[in-house]
Structures are given as structure tokens and as C-alpha cells.
Amino acid sequence: MKYISTRGQVEPIDFKDAVMMGMASDGGLLIPENFPNIADKIESWKNHSFQELAFEIFSLYITDIPKDELKTLIDKSYATFDHELVTPVTKLKDLSILELFHGPTLAFKDVALQFLGNLFEYILRERNGQLNILGATSGDTGSAAIQGVRGKDNINIFIMHPEGKTSPLQALQMTSVLEKNVFNISVEGSFDDCQGIMKETFSDLDFKNKYNLGAVNSVNWARILAQTVYYFHAYNQVAENGEKISFSVPTGNFGDIFAGYIAKSMGLPVDKLILATNENDILARFFNSGTYEMNSVNFTISPAMDIQIASNFERFLYFLVEKNPEKVREIMSRFKETGKVVVEESLMKNNTTLVSAPSNTEKTLKTIKKYWLDENYLLDPHTAVGVNVAEEFNLATKTVCLSTAHPAKFPDAIKDATGEDLATHPTLEALKGAETRCHKGENNIAKIQEYLVENALR
Numbered sequence: 071m072k073y074i075s076t077r078g079q080v081e082p083i084d085f086k087d088a089v090m091m092g093m094a095s096d097g098g099l100l101i102p103e104n105f106p107n108i109a110d111k112i113e114s115w116k117n118h119s120f121q122e123l124a125f126e127i128f129s130l131y132i133t134d135i136p137k138d139e140l141k142t143l144i145d146k147s148y149a150t151f152d153h154e155l156v157t158p159v160t161k162l163k164d165l166s167i168l169e170l171f172h173g174p175t176l177a178f179k180d181v182a183l184q185f186l187g188n189l190f191e192y193i194l195r196e197r198n199g200q201l202n203i204l205g206a207t208s209g210d211t212g213s214a215a216i217q218g219v220r221g222k223d224n225i226n227i228f229i230m231h232p233e234g235k236t237s238p239l240q241a242l243q244m245t246s247v248l249e250k251n252v253f254n255i256s257v258e259g260s261f262d263d264c265q266g267i268m269k270e271t272f273s274d275l276d277f278k279n280k281y282n283l284g285a286v287n288s289v290n291w292a293r294i295l296a297q298t299v300y301y302f303h304a305y306n307q308v309a310e311n312g313e314k315i316s317f318s319v320p321t322g323n324f325g326d327i328f329a330g331y332i333a334k335s336m337g338l339p340v341d342k343l344i345l346a347t348n349e350n351d352i353l354a355r356f357f358n359s360g361t362y363e364m365n366s367v368n369f370t371i372s373p374a375m376d377i378q379i380a381s382n383f384e385r386f387l388y389f390l391v392e393k394n395p396e397k398v399r400e401i402m403s404r405f406k407e408t409g410k411v412v413v414e415e416s417l418m419k420n421n422t423t424l425v426s427a428p429s430n431t432e433k434t435l436k437t438i439k440k441y442w443l444d445e446n447y448l449l450d451p452h453t454a455v456g457v458n459v460a461e462e463f464n465l466a467t468k469t470v471c472l473s474t475a476h477p478a479k480f481p482d483a484i485k486d487a488t489g490e491d492l493a494t495h496p497t498l499e500a501l502k503g504a505e506t507r508c509h510k511g512e513n514n515i516a517k518i519q520e521y522l523v524e525n526a527l528r
């Protein structure tokens with residue numbers, strides 16, 4: 071399998087090179103040349119474990135790592151999860167919840183980042199190389215990425231987070247990691263500011279090559295690939311007799327839902343993918359109007375979704391505009407210049423899978439309370455956004471709501487919703503009062519790069 075760029079200006083490359091490239095060197099995002107169709111395999115995969123599904127699916131997209139080594143990487147990556155199913159489904163009255171928070175940092179990001187950390191280690195050992203990871207986080211990617219590479223040789227990791235905009239526990243999960251290869255930077259700004267600095271830095275190819283920069287954000291194809299697995303795994307746990315099911319996905323950077331789009335494109339019987347947003351509803355507005363227009367960011371109780379510019383949207387756009395890289399370039403450059411772009415009705419018609427609507431703080435809190443009182447099930451605020459929007463769509467198919475984080479990561483929202491301190495988790499309790507280390511960074515690309523240069527592996 072070869073990988074190409076959404077902007078069409080990168081020669082096709084192999085998987086390992088795609089992982090190391092992160093963002094495509096032409097400013098676009100890497101995607102596989104095709105999506106292998108597995109519709110005829112679904113039945114025989116019915117009783118596969120998460121790891122077995124991962125092996126089958128990864129083997130289609132990773133053709134430059136020997137099978138036995140791929141298997142070792144998979145087993146190692148998912149041994150750190152605290153549930154034997156890795157991503158179990160809990161069935162509630164009207165909906166099912168796909169619990170993606172059983173990894174070491176209690177958010178779905180672990181599913182991909184445990185694997186990516188091991189993958190980086192494997193590739194660097196093989197190539198005798200070094201890597202400086204630069205990432206931006208709205209809260210969960212940072213801790214999951216740090217957890218994936220802490221203490222690993224030949225890797226330094228630099229993670230920017232918006233100061234005061236993550237939940238305090240999320241910040242502590244990052245800053246309490248004291249290994250010397252871990253560098254946290256709190257930036258005075260929003261997540262979009264952090265992601266902007268990251269993207270600018272990656273698009274300076276001389277800088278990127280000089281410092282061997284690597285990406286852990288969902289611009290990295292390996293992350294999306296790893297996330298496709300749980301759509302298949304959830305399907306096995308929920309669907310009967312080959313029926314179509316739908317998924318509701320609380321969306322920020324469009325990575326998680328894009329993995330669902332791939333699963334469907336490969337032939338998984340999926341009806342709708344519900345794209346749920348909080349007040350940061352740029353994607354909901356786009357799917358309902360064809361106008362992609364930036365607003366200022368709202369800070370909400372679901373901070374991982376407080377995003378205006380969703381980086382993976384470009385991958386979806388590529389397929390929406392019928393795999394036309396010139397069109398992608400035109401749309402992305404117009405958006406960058408003016409903050410607004412309109413996609414023609416005729417192209418919007420190509421989408422028959424994604425439907426979208428926004429939730430808001432009031433509805434999210436009500437949803438948390440309702441599920442706690444009625445079903446004795448505690449939803450984190452991101453998951454609650456997805457559940458609320460799924461309820462409003464009330465589709466005829468079975469709907470699986472992706473639960474992207476453990477509620478204990480957001481105790482303030484849980485208390486606001488239920489009036490009680492219900493959300494705890496031993497992993498988080500153990501962090502309280504821990505020693506921390508963090509660099510305070512200005513919202514300034516030159517300053518951040520200076521810090522990186524001072525501390526980079528060379």
C-alpha cells in the first residue's frame with residue numbers, strides 16, 4: 071500500500087515513511103491510495119478479538135513491516151488497557167456506548183497513541199534515527215502521546231497545550247510525567263493557536279528535516295488507521311445478521327469520525343455517521359449548508375472539541391471533491407486567506423453518510439444527569455454531546471455512541487450536571503499532589519521554536 075497527499079504533490083510513499091512524514095510535505099495530509107474492500111470478510115471476523123481485528127486491518131495498510139513484528143507491536147500496544155476487550159460496548163436502553171477510555175490516560179487517544187509510540191520506537195531502531203515529536207493538545211492527545219513515548223530512547227516529545235484551557239487533571243496527567251525526554255509547554259492562547267504553531271513549524275521543511283520532527287496529532291495517518299479498528303469491533307458487539315448500524319461521534323479535529331468514514335468505505339455496514347459538535351459548530355454548519363466558515367472559539371465543558379479548524383477535515387474534503395487535489399488546494403487556500411469557503415451543492419451531494427448537529431452546555435449537562443438518574447451510567451461531557459445529538463437524530467438503525475473519555479477526567483462538569491462528586495478514577499487520584507514540570511511559552515512561533523531547538527535531540 072502506498073500513501074499519497076490530499077494536495078497531490080508528494081510522490082507515493084510506503085507506510086513507515088508516511089508515519090515519519092506526519093503531515094504531507096506539500097502541506098496536505100497523507101491518505102492511502104485506496105481503501106481495500108473487506109465486505110466479504112465481516113462475517114468471518116465476527117468473533118475476532120480487538121487485537122485480531124487490528125492485525126487483519128493493519129495488514130492491509132502496512133505492507134512494509136513483517137507480519138510477526140506487526141503482531142508483536144499490536145500485542146504490546148493493547149496490553150496496557152485495563153479491559154480484556156480493549157474497547158467494550160455497554161448497551162443502554164436506546165443506545166450503545168463504545169467505551170474507548172480503558173487505556174492508560176483514560177481517553178480514546180490511547181488506542182492510537184500506544185500503537186504509534188511503539189511504532190516510532192520500532193522504525194527508529196531499524197533506521198538508527200532520532201525523533202523530536204512536536205504536538206498540540208486540547209487535553210487528551212498530549213497525555214496519551216506522552217504516555218506512549220515516555221522514557222523511550224531516541225525520542226524527545228514537546229507538547230503544547232493552551233494554558234488554563236484543559237481540565238486541571240488533564241494538565242496534571244501531562245506535567246506530572248518527569249522523564250527527561252518529555253517537554254510540556256503551556257501556551258498563552260487557544261488550542262487553535264497551538265495547532266497553528268505546530269502546522270507552521272511542520273510546513274517549514276528545512277526546520278522539520280533539520281530537527282527530525284515527528285507528528286502525534288491526528289494529521290499522522292497511523293492514528294487514523296488505529297482508530298478504524300474499534301468501528302469493526304463495535305460492529306461485532308452490536309450488529310446482528312449483517313444489519314447496518316450508525317455511530318455518533320463527538321468531534322473536534324475530525325480524526326475519530328474520519329476513521330469511521332474509512333471503516334464504511336471499506337465495506338463495514340454503516341448507515342449514518344453522526345458528527346456531534348458543542349458550541350464550536352463549524353462542522354455542523356458546514357454539513358448543513360456547504361459553507362465552511364470560521365468563528366471565534368468558545369471555551370466549553372467539552373474542551374477537546376473546542377476547535378475551529380479541524381485538521382482532518384481536509385482528508386474528508388478530498389473524497390467529497392471526488393479526489394481532486396487541485397480542488398482541495400483551491401478550497402484550503404481560500405479558507406486560509408479569508409476564513410470562509412463555500413462548497414458547491416453538486417459536490418455536497420456526494421456525502422450521504424455524515425449528518426451533523428450541534429449540542430450545547432445546557433443540553434450536555436441535562437444528558438449527563440438523565441443517564442445518571444435513569445440508567446446509572448455516567449457519561450463524560452464529550453460523550454454526552456454525542457449521545458445528546460444521537461437522541462435528537464433518533465435514527466431507525468441501532469446507534470453506537472463513541473465514549474471518548476472517562477468521566478473522572480472532567481469532575482467539575484459531572485458535579486455541575488449531577489450536583490455530586492461522582493467521578494473518580496484511581497489512576498487520577500494517584501496523580502493528585504504530584505510533582506510537575508512545565509515550560510510557560512508565549513503564543514509566538516519563534517519563541518516556541520527556540521525552546522524546541524534548545525532541547526531537541528540532534
Ligand SMILES: *Cc1c(COP(=O)(O)O)cnc(C)c1O
Pocket residue numbers: 177178179209210211288320321322323324325326327374375452453474475
Ligand atoms: C480528542 C477528543 C475528541 C475529538 O476527537 P477528534 O478526533 O479530534 O474529532 C472528543 N472527545 C475527547 C474526550 C477527546 O479527547
